[in-house]
Amino acid sequence: MTPADFARALAPLQRRIMLAVSRGVLRAVADAEGIQQLQVTMLAGETRDAVERMQPYGLSAVPLPGAQCVVICVGGNRDHPIAIAVDDPRFRPTDLQPGEVRLYNDQAGVSITLKNDRSILVEGREIILRAEERVRVEAPLLECTGDVTADGISLIHHRHGGVQSGAAQTDEPA
Numbered sequence: 001m002t003p004a005d006f007a008r009a010l011a012p013l014q015r016r017i018m019l020a021v022s023r024g025v026l027r028a029v030a031d032a033e034g035i036q037q038l039q040v041t042m043l044a045g046e047t048r049d050a051v052e053r054m055q056p057y058g059l060s061a062v063p064l065p066g067a068q069c070v071v072i073c074v075g076g077n078r079d080h081p082i083a084i085a086v087d088d089p090r091f092r093p094t095d096l097q098p099g100e101v102r103l104y105n106d107q108a109g110v111s112i113t114l115k116n117d118r119s120i121l122v123e124g125r126e127i128i129l130r131a132e133e134r135v136r137v138e139a140p141l142l143e144c145t146g147d148v149t150a151d152g153i154s155l156i157h158h159r160h161g162g163v164q165s166g167a168a169q170t171d172e173p174a
Contacts, residue, residue: 016076024048026067026086036062038083040069046078053083063088064107 001009024042036053051071055061067088071081091106097116104111110124129135148155160170 018076019078020073020076022071022073022081024051024069024071024083026063026065026069028065029053029062031062038069038086040071040081040083042071042081048078048081051081051083053086064091066090 022042024040026038027041028039030037038051038053039049040051041047063086067086069083070085071083073081093102093104096102099116101114102111113121115121163170
């Protein structure tokens with residue numbers, strides 16, 4: 001077999017290997033089914049619909065159009081592309097220290113940051129903890145920089161009637 005014959009014989013394999021991994025730009029997302037389906041533009045204007053997106057178990061996100069994707073085509077077959085990673089450098093936070101982790105939604109301005117000093121920073125306009133039975137805080141100190149309301153009663157603005165001014169004490173709460 002001559003070198004030219006060998007190159008000709010390997011050409012289909014070489015093409016499949018070269019087409020196995022592509023970089024693309026996200027155009028649209030369909031999130032109604034069990035696995036997300038993306039529309040992705042790859043290579044020279046090659047647009048693929050129904051690109052399955054693999055996500056880590058327990059996490060789900062709907063990326064925005066314009067995000068960047070890494071797409072694999074199993075066996076180099078372009079008929080069944082799978083998105084294995086989606087990133088959007090337009091919105092990725094760039095203020096983390098090495099080792100820190102952030103879950104974020106840049107559109108809503110909310111985030112959870114696992115910091116190197118062992119603290120967890122939760123940021124948002126309103127933060128809701130929902131539990132079926134109770135919420136328990138185990139800490140030697142619980143601080144609040146604003147008012148605390150319990151069952152509709154403000155800690156700062158509540159009043160006790162029938163109390164004399166001066167050194168008088170109120171009874172224990174009923």
